[in-house]
Amino acid sequence: MNKRLLWFAITPALLFTGIAVAQQYPMMDMVADKLVQRYQQSSCEQLWQERAQKQGRPKSEREQQAVQLLHDDPQMRAAFISKVAAPIANKMFECGMLP
Template sequence: MIAMTISALILASAVQASAPSSYPLLDAAAARLVQKYNSATCADLAQERLAPQSAQQEAIKDQVGDALRNDPAMRAQFVNKVAPTVVNKMIVCSFIP
């Protein structure tokens, strides 16, 4: 059952990833985030979570957060692109149960 669910999620992600996007900047940001989580070690991610963010990083985070909160379609597309990779890494690294 779990294997079927994982397979369905992977297939849905592949279909979603191949669809043309209305948000090319979002796609680039999502691709960078996915690549970062694929290549980072758990120690790298843990250290990054504890490090303070610069004013520029905070401003970018706020702008992206506002855009995602205000546009449900954009938010759905972003989540569909990054969630499988990010959640998997968070589980592997024991950041979530």
Template structure:
């Protein structure tokens, strides 16, 4: 696993913990919501950075790779938590879709 993949995995795992209810007995609901927003921002920034920093050939090659465990877990989490999914998509949609269009990868 390269450095970029490790950092994305760490952000996603942290997001999963926070979104799934945080650390038991720590913080109130507003603190957890603020932490969730920060973690989603970090995860979104990592995804955007990954897309913007990659060539079209690299993105197409990544599309062919099987999903990692972290990616599967993040997708499962986003399927389960609608608010987190909407917030995450709102943050990444424009830059990711623009890159996909540039690379001829958009449907």
């Protein structure tokens, strides 16, 4: 009985924490969702072509600002990586881009 009561007490707190992180960085959340969606909807051929085109090309000013923001804010960086890492890594593995 005590375990059930503890579970009902902890579950809302965990859900609230997840919502609070999403609300803390709404723009990062939107960018992360868009990035994950792009990887999930792209074919392996498209991803290989994009990778080849990006080599040697400098990042846009907007991309540089986003990367700098992630460098400057460790909490935002952790939230971003935890959101995008698994879906992107899975797609890259499927496409033979990871060993």
